[in-house]
Amino acid sequence: MDHVIEARGLAKSFAGADAVRGVDLTVRAGEIVGFLGPNGAGKTTTLRMLTTLLRPTAGTATVAGHDLIADPAGVRRRIGYVAQGGSTNPSCTALQELVLQARLYRTPDAPARSRDLLAEFDLADRPIGSMSGGQRRRLDIALGVVHRPAVVFLDEPTTGLDPQSRSALWDHVRRLRDRHGTTVFLTTHYLDEADALCDRVLIIDRGRVVEEGSPEELKARLGGDVVTLEISGDVPHARSALAGLASVREVRVTGRTLRLTVAPGDRILIELTRALDAAGVEPLSIQHTRPTLDDVFLALTDREAAARAA
């Protein structure tokens, strides 16, 4: 099975309002895919449709080899789902919840499997009410993978966690894929999380997927590198010398500072200094910054907003 998730035109409206308006997406086996978007863009609704919790108003999807509409029970057997707000009873112990979950999935030797998971996720069998936020989140994920699902859906897995717990959780997610080949589909609005964890990112805005690609591709395509130069001499002269270069996309001037958006490339600084030399301009300082996924995201949602305003 190559495609673990394949959705076409998936849509959901609540009382006439469209929450999701036709999402197409494909996730390959063994991928870690990030689903990004601002609050209210339709991330969680899409996830809840793909995990059988919400019935789509339109569209089709195959998840882990089963048709979402015709065979939701088949889908449930092959997926794991980790909801946004936690999934455990604080008066249970970790092992009680894991064993129940394992038995409901008919996992052979549920107690042994549950104890293995406690070890794998660095957890002790304690009352859940006494666990830290990070431990509880790891338990949520352990519960989601107790039956070794083909794909696990994580809804904002690290929201509200401290930096140590976040990076520990990222390690666990990577391990799921690297050791067990589990496909991971996660939503997040932390762009650094998508950048650190995901092979591929889908950006959803106002109920539609507006862009997709690897974090690197998206940054190269939409963000562009930025070079900031400070000039001692004739600023307009320097500007015209640089604006003519093929790799320079845009030049903005503030006082003695030029901010260039350029095509990504390792030789860009050499090219720029040569052009300035030829024009007889002396740069005081020069700084090259790679774009972050935040830049991509803001550029995209700006573009969307502009398109709507037009």
Place this chain on the structure above:
Amino acid sequence: MPRDTWLLFRHQLRLTLGGWFGLVFGVLQPVLNLVLFGPLLGTYLGHDSWQVFVPGVLIQLSLLSPGLAGFGILFDARFGVLERLRVTPASRLALLLGRVLTNTVVLLGQAVLVIAVGAAFGFRVPVAGLLIGLALLVPLAAGLAALSYAFALTLRRQELFAPLSSTFVVPMLLLSGALLPMSAAPGWLDAVSRATPFRYGVEALRAAFAGRYASGTLTAGLAVSVVFAVAALTIGTRTFTRRHS
């Protein structure tokens, strides 16, 4: 489905028994009724007041304990437990029945405790009557618990659940004649009372405890309880599967 029901029943039961504090206080109110109100009733009803009052307290328990069962599912919904279980392949019906079964078993335990306390005051019951009486409580409790879950899932508001449920349960209790026999009621109140299922439960329970096994009262009470349970479980299952499709 039976296997999932059993798994969820065992899990819920262990949780309920672990929370002994809630369990003790759940049964404390009916026991206090017995202790603080029962002796007073003797003044009016004479020496057999316990034979009238203990069945009444059992019906009170059956209304209050399963009638507020939905509270637990709202708690599970808030902590995300309900959603986690919905994504497992467990049968939707089992998700309801496992809980209903737990409430019913807990109620039977509490009922035995109430009967024991009643016996200390002088309440007497034949063994067959006791078993029939307990069996009568099963459909009433299961039906009411299923309705309570359906209501909780439809309402979805924890802060409104307890007041709205009490608004239903308390009139049901008064109308059942559990506290004072309805034979003393004016005609209209008696007529309203006959429209509620628990009226028949109370009377059947009194008949069973008095050893009147062949009476029409007992048969009517059993029939009404079973019909109530079937209707309530149907509504509960429908709501549960619709909200959990």
